Amino acid sequence: MKWIMNDSNVLPQNLHDILIGIMLGDGHIYKSSPTSNSRFEISFGKDRESFANWVGDLFKDYSQNGIQKIYYNNDIFNPKFGYRFKTQSLPIFNFYHNLFYKRDNNLWKYKKIVPENINEIMNSTVLAYLIMSDGNFDNSRKRIRIYTNSYSKLEVTKLAESINSNLNIYVGVLHDRKDQWILTIGAKQLDKLRNLVKPHFESSMLYRLGL
Structure with missing residues (x-):
């Protein structure tokens, strides 16, 4: 629910x-x-x-x-x-x-922390502002990275699962450095992601979607 x-x-x-x-x-x-x-x-x-x-x-x-x-x-x-x-x-x-x-x-x-009820409050607006705040477009691999380094691996994994289950966007959890983890959204997911979050974006930040 x-x-x-x-x-x-x-x-x-x-x-x-x-x-x-x-x-x-x-x-x-x-x-x-x-x-x-x-x-x-x-x-x-x-x-x-x-x-x-x-x-x-x-x-x-x-x-x-x-x-x-x-x-x-x-x-x-x-x-x-x-x-x-x-x-x-x-x-x-x-x-x-x-x-x-x-x-x-x-x-x-x-x-x-990542809220314990993140799976209940994740939606396309939430994801859009997360990307505008902490996202980056990796042009060499046509993917989006979200720098969640301050959270634990368990929290980052829970955040990834909430995006997957609520928005049907597969999000990977990638080791960045030391005990820090980031989210990645690959090239195959880009069109779906852009369709979901672009309507919520401030225009100067569209480059973080590779647009």
Whole structure:
């Protein structure tokens, strides 16, 4: 049975799916203390301004400052900069913090995880935003790689299985380096994948589908 949202303290369905996809990739949700509300945050490289503005516009109702340009040095001739988006700390993001983080009581830190119910919440929107966040098109082998290096092999395998079972896209689990694993979607799956996720893509990110 598909997981159905019935809690008024979660995002509307379209933003819920988008946030799940981004959170599987480069997104983060922070709490300043175990009892505080949570905020969603994501950073973008300097060549991702269009995608940054796209995400910022989607979540504009939850942010006071929107997309901000962040400088990493003071060199006026060769400035290094990127973009950052933060929401306010709000109760609505507590649900997603609980979904994506497990507390390590020994270190008093939170570790980001693949949600245990990923098979119930995976869909084409989620996959599209995961690829836009952490995907890469390997032109030499006509495949897509998704850099899930921060997750355990068990979590990456579970994520691959959720894409396979929900979207009928075969996804391989490939050892990358050390104890790190990534997802791969091969050339034979590309047409099917593109048909599923392209409608959800921001146009500047289509290159991650090899388009």
